[in-house]
Amino acid sequence: SKPKILVARAIFLDIIDQLRTKFDVEVNEYDDIWTQDELILHLQGKQGALITSSEKIDAKLLKACPELRAVCTLAVGYNNIDVAACTAQGVLVTNAPNVLTETTADLGFALMMATARRIGESERFLREGLWRQWDIGFFAGQDIHGATLGILGMGRIGQAIAKRGSHGFGMPVIYHNRSRLALEIEQQLNARYVSKEELLQQSDHLIITVPYSPEVHHFIGQPELAMMKPTATLTNIARGGIIDEVALVEALRTHQIAAAGLDVFEGEPHIDPDLLSVPNIVLTPHIGSASLKTRHAMANLAAQNLLAILDPNSTPQPLTALNVEVLGIKRN
Ligand code: GLV
Numbered sequence: 001s002k003p004k005i006l007v008a009r010a011i012f013l014d015i016i017d018q019l020r021t022k023f024d025v026e027v028n029e030y031d032d033i034w035t036q037d038e039l040i041l042h043l044q045g046k047q048g049a050l051i052t053s054s055e056k057i058d059a060k061l062l063k064a065c066p067e068l069r070a071v072c073t074l075a076v077g078y079n080n081i082d083v084a085a086c087t088a089q090g091v092l093v094t095n096a097p098n099v100l101t102e103t104t105a106d107l108g109f110a111l112m113m114a115t116a117r118r119i120g121e122s123e124r125f126l127r128e129g130l131w132r133q134w135d136i137g138f139f140a141g142q143d144i145h146g147a148t149l150g151i152l153g154m155g156r157i158g159q160a161i162a163k164r165g166s167h168g169f170g171m172p173v174i175y176h177n178r179s180r181l182a183l184e185i186e187q188q189l190n191a192r193y194v195s196k197e198e199l200l201q202q203s204d205h206l207i208i209t210v211p212y213s214p215e216v217h218h219f220i221g222q223p224e225l226a227m228m229k230p231t232a233t234l235t236n237i238a239r240g241g242i243i244d245e246v247a248l249v250e251a252l253r254t255h256q257i258a259a260a261g262l263d264v265f266e267g268e269p270h271i272d273p274d275l276l277s278v279p280n281i282v283l284t285p286h287i288g289s290a291s292l293k294t295r296h297a298m299a300n301l302a303a304q305n306l307l308a309i310l311d312p313n314s315t316p317q318p319l320t321a322l323n324v325e326v327l328g329i330k331r332n
């Protein structure tokens with residue numbers, strides 16, 4: 001009989017059809033919002049799960065689902081998955097890097113531009129019928145071209161944003177990362193490595209693209225915001241918990257920084273009402289990777305990982321595993 005898998009959210013039908021050729025597939029086809037207990041219930045007897053950032057895979061779930069062998073998320077971020085617990089139980093985990101890099105960099109750049117040029121605020125003004133006359137300071141914001149672009153977290157997405165800023169908009173690029181890039185890559189991107197303090201002090205537009213981990217929880221709080229220029233903008237497309245939202249609201253209200261753009265929130269999809277009450281902020285509902293082409297590529301990569309792991313006729317060959325040591329292969 002075919003291996004049983006769960007597709008935890010409704011995804012593209014052509015991909016489901018492909019999965020059905022090899023697996024006995026249960027799909028959450030009405031895209032119900034499941035509680036953790038319901039997720040566990042639906043996972044009973046399943047060897048594989050295709051999930052998104054909405055599903056939490058923790059030690060308790062793993063204990064309750066002993067047949068599970070593969071968890072494949074269609075997201076690049078995997079802070080919703082306890083990878084160590086999966087490894088301990090011999091469950092392979094894959095994510096979806098690379099396929100969403102350029103699309104997410106596009107959104108980050110767009111959000112930064114919308115923030116700097118006050119596009120959200122001015123659109124609300126127009127829609128509300130408030131446009132009567134011109135004046136010299138009318139929605140005057142900050143330039144993007146030639147301004148210093150700061151990047152916190154220089155992974156694939158950070159580098160793709162650096163390329164846009166440097167090559168497209170003539171922006172000097174500075175970055176901070178756990179480890180410094182190779183000199184050759186720094187030169188290609190025209191990017192200069194700086195300390196966290198210098199990044200905060202010198203950036204005109206600071207974009208956060210660092211993956212979430214407990215070490216970066218509230219990495220940007222009141223002391224950090226106080227180091228930024230009053231004309232600076234702050235854009236976050238990584239994970240909400242990296243910014244202390246209470247401190248951010250205060251910094252925006254007191255014009256300690258000029259504006260912020262957020263695609264991610266600490267308690268999403270719940271939004272702190274204080275964020276909604278601040279005019280100088282652009283808010284989008286976690287749409288970084290949301291182009292049709294890229295969403296399809298993400299789901300497809302997760303599906304290909306499942307097919308490669310649960311193929312009964314060959315040894316598992318995941319394309320993008322986060323814990324290959326499960327297979328007894330040493331990671332380099
Ligand atoms: C989206 O945030 C992702 O991690 O893919």
Ligand code: GLV
Pocket residue numbers: 076097098101154155156157158209
């Ligand atoms: C995601 O692909 C990243 O490494 O930034």
